[in-house]
Amino acid sequence: MTEPVVKTDGHPENPQESPIKDEGLEAGVANLSGDRIEKVIHQILKDETAARFKAYIETCVHCGLCSNACHFYLSNDKNPAFSPAGKVKQTIWEMMKRKGRVAPDSIRRMSEIAHTECNLCKRCSMYCPFGIDIAYMMLVVRRICHKLEVTPLYIQDTVNSHSATMNQMWVKEDEWVDTLQWQEEDAREEIPDIRIPLEKEGAEIMYSVIAPEPKFQAELIYQAAILMKTAGVDWTMPATPGWDNSDMAMYTGDNEIMGRLKRKHFETAMRLRVKKIVMGECGHAFRSVYDMGNRWLGWRMPPVRIVHAIEFYYDLLKAGKIKIKKKYQEPVTLHDPCNVSRGGGLHEKARYVVNAICENFTEMHPNREHNYCCAAGGGVINCGPPYKLNRMRGNRVKADQIADTKAKIVIAPCHNCHSGLEDISRHYKLDVEIKFLINILYEVMEKPSQE
């Protein structure tokens, strides 16, 4: 990486002047023509967006008050190119100023900004006096880039997997079922009569996860099964596609594939005639099923009730269905994932759960709705290794925030946060361990075999 080009005002106009190698972007840009770019920008900015977009553009008074909301801005020494409105300036304003006549290389850079320098965490909506939804503006940019086929390679591959397999990680149907049966078998050493009920029609709950769980975190399914058994929950998992609740298409602006995924997921729950979907500890998937995917399909709220793991654990603990042997003793802190706190108001329930299972809990600051994003969410980590260093530089504030708590365990009830915080811990040498709630819950709860 070369040094950024510094302009006369003392700030790098283009913080990533050295182009990061990304085959997806390069191949996409090679196919662009001025006419095509203009046509797509017009299509999206004139036809697909409407009153909301116009209101945001006409209301923004360029006051810069959104800046302090953004972890990228704060972590990059307050470089204004990383401020929320600064990113809109480099993308949307530029497209509008040039009436769609944007050079292919500029589209490449805009794709980078929208995909890898914004986590769509919506913290800036809470700092803009007018509540302008800048995450939405960045999604509009991503949508344009998607239509122009200039999307970072890694996340596009994930979307391709979604499209072909209805899950995020190219998990084949038989591999899925095999994995569940393997976890069931392992769990039987702990609780001999445990089941992971597949395809149980009329069960109360369908438990859905994201594809990385069967792919390389199968112990999470194991631990969930133990929890379900212990709490006596009537649950099932589907044996067909539709089991994966994740959604990277939502983050590349590929709304059509997002719609297919969510339809499959909801229809699977309806086929199994369950009363609700309980989902594992994932943030973006919650956003997809609770907020964005359902809307694309025309449902104001999800057609099947969605219960995030945090709320599920809360309900079980509150109802006394799970008993705690001995609380976890290590000092812990809690990272509020954007999509379930700012996106779902689950931060107080998360605290109830943490306090119920841990003895030494220290808050990080700021917290709850105001928590800093992990810098992995919004599809940023899914854009892969080329952008990792920028992602790390873009979240020094998170490292400081964690270090200040002095806790050695960070609870992050979200997959993206989990991976993002592990990277941050390594990069900034924080030497903290990232855990899901279920990891601790599994360790401290009373289990049937121990009665």
Next chain:
Amino acid sequence: MHDLYSFLTGPIAAFSLIVFFGGMLFKILNMVYTVYRKERFILSYISLRYGLRSLVHWLTPFATENMRQHPAMTAVTFLFHICLLLVPVFLLSHIVLMEELLDIRWLALPDSAADGMTAMVVGGCIFFLARRIISPEVRYLTSASDYFLLALVVLPFLSGFYAFHQWPGYPYAVIFHILSGEILLIAIPFTRLSHMIVGLLTRVYTGSEFGKVRQAKDW
């Protein structure tokens, strides 16, 4: 001069008021119509309760996290906007003009108060200008249009202040004051100054989304 004065305070004043009120009304109706036609989902998320909850927080000084992070900006912004809205409406000489034009009248601010408040508007504009030049994050977002809008706002107040104090050549200042005020009124519906109404609507929508769907605060 007198003819010009009568022309500006008569037909042109009426014209600028019609453009201002008509333009804003059209803007809002057009927005609602576009929402109805293309983004109807917005209507099903708008919530009076959560929208107002958010609005009240953002209209109360220092009630939000970001306002507390920028105390000077917050204080100036509130004083500026309050004075900006009150002075033109409650200035005695404006009320007298309205009485001539439409035969309606209302209570006026004492002249000394209006004078001080006008100075505050001008001071606010100077603050905003300085901020645009000094703060890197604001300068980065600033283009010529931002200075232009600032000038559009400050000129009627500056000239009004000058005219009120009857400094040398003040009759010209009166003419300039009326003209610049009318230009400002006409410009509002067509520029980012329309945030005076649209900004409330975007806030209400975001407040509704945060309160109703995301069950979180947005301040």
